[in-house]
Amino acid sequence: MMSNLTRAERANAMVIAGTGAFIGLVMAAAGRGDPMGAHGWIVLAFCGALFFVVGSAYEDPEPTQDRTASYYDDPTKVGILIALFWAVVGMGMGVWVASQLAWPDLRFDAAWSSFGRIRPVHTSGVIFGFGGNALIATSFHIMQRTCRARMPDQVTPWFVLLGFNLFCIVASSGYLMGVTQSKEYAEPEWYADLWLVVVWVVYFVLYIRTLARRNEPHIYVANWYYLAFILVVAVLHIVNNLAVPASLTGAKSYSAFAGVQDAMTQWWYGHNAVAFFLTSGFLGMLYYFLPKRAERPIYSYRLSILSFWGITFFYIWAGSHHLHYTALPHWVQTLGMTFSVMLLVPSWASAGNALMTLNGAWHKVRDDATLRFMMVAAVFYGLSTFEGSFMAIRPVNGLSHYTDWTVGHVHAGAMGWVALISFGSIYALAPVLWRRETIYSWKAVEWHFWLALAGTVIYVFAMWNSGITQGLMWRTYTESGTLAYSFTDTLVAMHPYYVARTFGGLLFLIGACIGAWNVVMTIRRMPSETPERDYPTSSESREPALPAAE
């Protein structure tokens, strides 16, 4: 891996890692006795290790072959592996969080393992760790392939990938120590936020530089989705994290906004994080890997471009649907509700476009679990956006808000859409990247598919039941006008669903572990020859599933 870097690039990498290690040391010294000090040590260890790894290979021979004649895939490969690692960690945490809700004793009486601390480890672990790394890795792949050009240099992609993971590590370890801004999906404190800004700007510039080098005049639509993801997340992140540190030697900061103003900023961020982190980038994945895997162009390319601009212009106005019936002015709620309903149009355009692409290739969907992952992801995308638009209608939200219905909606989107499209893309990508004919075991992909589908369905149905039961119990009155059920009554009613959810999550987690194993085995199995690409296959003999002419 290091052999692909020139001496000068190795030196650059060492300067960057050395600077990082120095910053870590300063943080450790300045933040003594505060969680910031512990973070300093983590930064020091992370950057020090990188410094050492690069330094020990510094004298190795330089690359001799013409590097511009190939794509630069090393960061993509590492990114995929890191994404799978976070998938197992983040979903493992999810199963633990779910178990705590069913059996609260599973906290084991420690502070670090309390619900409030491990829940954000789950959410950040899956969204940023798993989703974020999958997005970064696939974006590196797609931007080079669709531009028919290599990335402009070899240090920047590493900086983006590893810098982002440093952010993830600081974030998750902080939660366990109780460090949080208490803003959902934006919990990390000020220094982590500042670091992410640096990483993100470099990411954006890298993307633009690659596009500028393109040898293919047309910018394929997937790139627009990724660009929107990067750009909008940058703006949202900066505005929502405007805060004043209580001191420069500690992890505590105070938001620049107060009360409902802060809430509005948070959900303007939160909803667009859903839109541009959990949707836009993953649509980029869908628009590239689904046609590739199905070996047919997207059904309507024109529609894919139209829905891109539709999503981009509608989504940013919808955030206030998270604050129905609050101190937020009524007209702002109505605005959010209106745009949420309008959003259904471009959302279903994408989902429909994906399914229509497969129309006529259903035999491939039947035979190839990788393609089936992508198809089911598109179905769940359609389902969760329909549900979201429905829940955004104020009276409906009056029932769903604060209940598990929201959690059910979240996971229909997060497991059914985000995770399934990522797994499908990883299965399609791994053989291409590592130049293997197929994935190690197609049977394991089948197992993963059915476990993931069963897990998602169990999870979502459990939460729909639990949420609606809960919502209805809360609003049931006796004849004398008092509440019919106590809060404890609702908890008792929800318990069986919590057990079911834990079980569904466990199936999903087992699937993810199988997936990680399968990818690792794909890498480890030495191929007899090095083919240029893989075939969707459903047979042990590694024959193409169908003749290419089909």
Add this chain to the structure above:
Amino acid sequence: MTILTLLIPVTLVMGAVGLGAFFWSLHSGQYEDLSGDAERILFDEDDKPLAAYPPGHSGTTKEKTP
């Protein structure tokens, strides 16, 4: 709700950037051959960049040597 005096302008600026990008894409001929554009991602059998730059080349599209 003074916060809206920040959020709405920021949102409008993002929208304007999007609109700018959209007009750029229209004028630079991005949408002239949509079906070809959709098909071309499927052809990359050799999985290599299209043109290799000579060593020491800055690598922008315009300066590309034949």
